[in-house]
Amino acid sequence: MKCSSQTFHLDSAEKAAMELEAQRKDDLGFPLCILVIGKTGVGKSATINSIFGESKTAVNAFEPSTTRVKEIIGKIDGVKVKVFDTPGLRNSLKDQPKNRKILSSVKKLMKKSPPDVILYVDRLDTQSDNVNDLPLLKLVTSYLGSSMWRKSILAFTHATSVPPDGPDGYPLSCEVFIAQQSEGVQQLIRELLGLNDDSMIPISLVENHPFAKKNENGETLLHNGESWRSNLLFLCYSIKTLSEVNIQNPLEQRKFVDLQIRSQLPTRPVFESHDWDRDIDYDGVLIEDKLEIAGCFPAVISVQLAKDKRECNFQLHSSFLTARIMELLARTRNFLTSLKAKPKSERIKQRLVYP
């Protein structure tokens, strides 16, 4: 019963991260590979430029600027990130041959260097004309496999555009607008995969406009005041972590791991000060901690894993993402992997540590 004495010390993880950073270790060995796909003109290349914080790939407001799959490599916060920019897919069914060509070269690429995350990009502010998008999504799924959605993020660009007027003539609230637009695409994908529950693909809001509101660090903010770039990167790492741990319920063999990221829809950063000391069944584990990054920036990280529900909630409330968080995630990953080794009948007591 060695498990009962096992406590997960987040503060020791943080110490390790600080040491690593002090050593200025160039590569923390947690590289991230992202594949970016979507229709033409939605902002794939612009999003990539925003992620790296510099112009790495050409954009054009009038005609397709990316004509073939492009590999873009860079470092974000000391972590190696590789992004594949792809030519945009066309809406017209007459352009199917072009789309097929693009998708088959993407498929070849995925075999050669499988991405950790697939970003499916679309605009938030165009009508999600579902009937028109379904054939395209079907084609994408047929080429890249339905398992692609397991590691996908729906990225909605133009996220700070003002919502359209509702039926009463007044503008819709941002929350309602975002929820409706994203739900449209989610429903299509569920239909495609034959799922009749409410499983969701994580969404990320993106704003690439040069004049959008920024915080003191120069990061573009969404309507709720959050930096979208940090949220997106965190989501990417979460997905990578999850897929490495490979949590799946062997009984039902679901095709999907639910990844509900609660901090995606507009919420203000909140400090959770519960004192949890739970007796938890093997079914679930809650790890939660408050951190202070560099002694002044507050952050709360919580990882909630419920094995039975096949649910894993990652929450990060932080003003920015650093290498420390990467290390924390790496540690979390190792811990979760070790958790898998325990037989089902054992009860595990986890003590939650607060500094």
Place this chain on the structure above:
Amino acid sequence: MAGQLIREWTAIQQFPAATQEKLVDLLGKLKNENVNTLTILVMGKGGVGKSSTVNSIIGERVVTVSAFQSETPRPVMVSRSRSGFTLNIIDTPGLVEGGYVSDQVLETIKSSLGRFLLNKTIDVLLYVDRLDAYRVDNMDKQVVKAITDSFGKKIWHKAVVVLTHAQLSPPDALSYEEFFSKRSESLLKCVRQGARISKKDLQNFAIPVALVENSGRCNKNEHDEKILPSGTPWIPNLVHTITDVALNGKEGILVDQKLIEGPNANERGKLYIPLILAVQYFFVIKPIQKWIKDDIARETKPSWD
């Protein structure tokens, strides 16, 4: 028009005084040229702002607009009259469905026109698209082609390209003028290609472009008029462009039986069938028969003897 009661255009009064004045002037201009009816047909892809534009012109929410579902289910004609002048605007469903231009939608539009406007003319076509769309592709060309096939190339003499969502902040650090000019250029090029307007015919088809901002947060000037980023009040500007096209001397499109019934894609080339059969008979079958006969004649004895 006997027995047909057309509603009074009372909503014109809810426009700010400065806009009302300009609109009344424009209506006066039409009446001076003996034009007492103006019929406007509004077409385009789905979700671009056709219904919103109709509501903006009339001045009240006559057509339902939804930001989410596929909008107008069938064509709607809104008619308003004011001091002997009648305005008819026909709002239509988006022409694109499932990645193709929908033949069904086109048929619905044509049969509705047959009900609303049999033997009357369409004076102006508003071809609507968004200013803030960044691509013009095959889909747009097909939409233009479908309109051209249904109404004839001449409809483009009476067309105005309407770009909605005009209150935008241009991307990629372009100036508004630059962005607008390039966007219009792309779209007009697409119209020319889709309607098969030849280079030498170009000056005949100078299609004007009008900017529109239908949302409630459109900026206003000191007279409370809705304005474009350039400062121009856009409602009078749009109506002015429409009147110019109405009075440009070119014929309107007559909605007759022929327009309503065809062209049907299946009908295309049917006339060629007898011709092709004749060609096949005379130039293929008969020569082969002759060659076979000649071959038989040349054979003097059976080859297996």
